Amino acid sequence: MISFLSKYDSVLKLHFENSTRFKGTSNLIQNDLILSVGEVMLKTIKKEISEASFVAFILDETTDISNTSQLSKIVRYVTKQGQIKERFLGFVDVSMQRTALALNEIVLSTIEDLDCGLKLVGQSYDGAAVMAGQLGGLQAKVKETYPSALFVHCMAHRLNLVMQQSLNKIR
Incomplete structure (x- = not known):
């Protein structure tokens, strides 16, 4: 390089x-x-x-070709100049622990590291039960600690699912 x-x-x-x-x-x-x-x-x-006045987290888990599950961590916020910033924070290997409890520990430690808990107003994940579950999912666990952190289903993930389904119908 x-x-x-x-x-x-x-x-x-x-x-x-x-x-x-x-x-x-x-x-x-x-x-x-x-x-x-x-x-x-x-x-x-x-x-x-x-x-920044407000912060949101976006997490997505994917498995790579070597069968390693990686969680991508992204933070989104508005600068004092009014610009929306979306920053990639890195990957975390979650191959051994894909439970809502383990993922919650990752989120909480990231929030603590960035010192932004009081500003957390949003969280966005895919629709998997471990992420989006209303009772025991990650979004519910984060909301227990940070009640202002509203959950929004990841629209990019929804778009991907719609595209996959529609392309499966085309011969």
Whole structure:
């Protein structure tokens, strides 16, 4: 990736051509750089959220080709300038624990980490019982702690289901 970027960045290209000590191509160095960039981005997101009036969480679980269940965490908020921001916070491996209780722990720890519990007004998940169930689903558990967090079924998921069903009827 960094070699590809050097084709479009003359300073980076010059560095690769002339550097004798540090090129930054080691996988350990690249992982450290990725972690550092991630920390800076998360700090910026936390600052924006601290200034926001309202926050909502969007979670979606999917299984990848290696049979690993991953939960994507997204936070949505309105900045003080009135801009709607939607930020991807990362993936969490939930292969071993896909219960509403386990997912609730992930949500609560994320809310605590972002320090936005009092601002939480929305939550959006797919229609699976573990997520959307009114009595024991994740949305009900989050609502017990944060009563203002209204649940809205993920419209993107609904659109995907409608498209799948309609395309199944076309020969």
